[in-house]
Amino acid sequence: MSEEEMVTSVPAAGVMEASRAMLQKQLYAIFTTPVNGMGPVFAHLEEHLKFQVGLEREGVMFAAGPMWSDDEQSWEGEGMVVVRAASRQEAIAIAERDPMHTSGARSFQVRPWLINEGTLTVRLDYSSQTFTLA
Template structure:
């Protein structure tokens, strides 16, 4: 409760009940942040990207990529990785396997994330055998 006795949080069960008709797909967001600037990260980038591709091939990776500065002009080394896992503890184990984290070029934090809303549109052009995510 806040100082004015207004709730500041709700139990997960209440949120799920209120959105019962929605997807309720449980995933985990790994927020990853550089620990000592860009240099150590660049040194580990090739191994990190190979790890990310391996997660994708295993079916663990939902999505991942760099996070730009608020003005969208630079990259300070932050990233976001969304994974499929049985629990937050399992998602932490996944994050710990990342070479960036093992070599302490980045630190991380894991938050549970439930997908309720959104649309993914894929366009497949048969004649050119190309696709695009719109």
């Protein structure tokens, strides 16, 4: 095994340099997991969704939603929220305000996420005043 094959991490600066021609948009993914089953999650779901919509209206929310089980047949209460923040500490502060977390219904982990590749397609039909996300 070569020395390069044995490397388990690379400094962020090296990744930034290697992808310098790409988007390099820093966001933060909040992974949220139930602590005591689904009962507490459902008890705080309405407050949580209001909080999420507030983040969306403020321009903080990039995307959010439930994470299905691996067989795609059920929901076990997990979710992911991606936010715009100036730092991981700021993203943690956002997550700490979520009613799911203040109530103890869920715990969370925040991971920095650098967007380099991808596409977003929006179709806007003027005549019907409708749009489609692809």
